[in-house]
Amino acid sequence: MKRRDWLTAAGTVALAGAVRAAPKRVRIGFQKGGLLLLVKLRGTLERELAGVTIEWKEFPAGPQLLEALHAGAIDFGVTGAPPPVFAQAAGRDFLLVAAEPGLPHSEALLVPADSPAKTVRDLRGKRIALAKGSSSHYLLLGALASQGLKLQDVQPVYLGPADARAAFEAGAVDAWVVWDPYLSIAQAARPLRVLADFGSLAPAVNAPWSFYEARREFVQAEPALLKLLVAAIAREGAWATANPEAVARRVSPLLGLRLDVMLAMQRRVRYGASALTETILEEQQRVADAFLAQGLISRPVRVRDSAWLGR
Incomplete structure (x- = not known):
């Protein structure tokens, strides 16, 4: 066996072992609409993370979700760009672990x-x-x-x-x-x-990224499992972006929207779960600086302090 093949095989075994040794449950916060709702409806994580119990909790908005994350009531979730800025400014503890592109008309x-x-x-x-x-x-x-x-x-x-x-x-x-x-x-x-x-x-003010966040202790204890979790969500996002009609048919009854309205909404969405980059963090820093300039947060926020780059 070539060294590269051996390393790949060893990595696969190690990753599988990480999942087998993972906590019996991962508690995920989601909001009405969005990719995580679709992931929940389609049972994606339950199917791909065999042996791990996925528990779902719905929140009305990002600030409440991050409060639950800080309190240890959930392990993972997704919000828009500003909620983590306010949470950082308030001393809440969590990590940004992945991002989804902002949407100009949503x-x-x-x-x-x-x-x-x-x-x-x-x-x-x-x-x-x-x-x-x-x-x-x-x-x-x-x-x-x-x-x-x-x-x-x-x-x-x-x-x-x-x-x-x-x-x-x-x-x-x-x-x-x-x-x-x-x-x-x-x-x-x-x-x-x-x-x-x-x-x-745009371009003066661009749609900010959304962020997947996780409890710091969860990230530190289970980085391999977190990578699997994000990768599964990313695959679901790619499918959802390419299949807006299928998504609309699945979600429209739940949201009480006519199929044509839901389809129009889905066609303007780009789902995803991308690794954090310097560019993404710089754009998020602009969001934080804008709130500071308006006096809406009490102290400067350094976005990188709450970023997990997967290392």
Whole structure:
């Protein structure tokens, strides 16, 4: 046997041994929509990580998921870019372990179709619902900056997606910033106007990456298992990106969306789970610096301090 073949075989045996010796369970946090929901529905991890029990817990948004990760209630999860910035600033302990590309049109600043607000500038002094510390928060900062405004020029109303939708539909707020699938659900329910999304703001403000995070103790104890976990999610992401209709048919009944609406949403998604790179970390650092400049986090955040590069 050649040395390279021997090393490959030895690595395969070692990796298999790592899985056999792995914890009996991995607790995964997910949000409504997104790749992890599909992974859960299709039983991908249960099928590929034989001998490991996968436990799933749903969260309304990223900040709550990261609190659970810090508290040791889950081992692994995924959020948008801002939640880990706020969590780092608050001293929460976790590691960024992989990333998914940002999406230019899967998040938007919305007003009712009959709103007098025709541009972002028209929202000066108005009430805007959003989830604090979410990717929508970053989108709002960018949208305001594009019109020479700051967060202090509007009235942020910090609500989770469900409460924000209720407030928006009742007219208790003037605008709403939210991500898919809540964006698509809202657009399917009534006529709305998009004032801004990351696509309209680029290249000044690009859609930030989403991040897979893990509990530090889990990463340190089971790096081989973590790599298998991320690799399985990456394969599922490649399949999902290439098969939007199959994904739409599987997920639309769960989200209560018409198939055509769900299919349109899926066609603008690029799923994945990529290894962290210097470029990804630099882009995430820009997100952290933007929140610091607005006084939304109490201290500077060094993104690299919470990054696991798989070494």
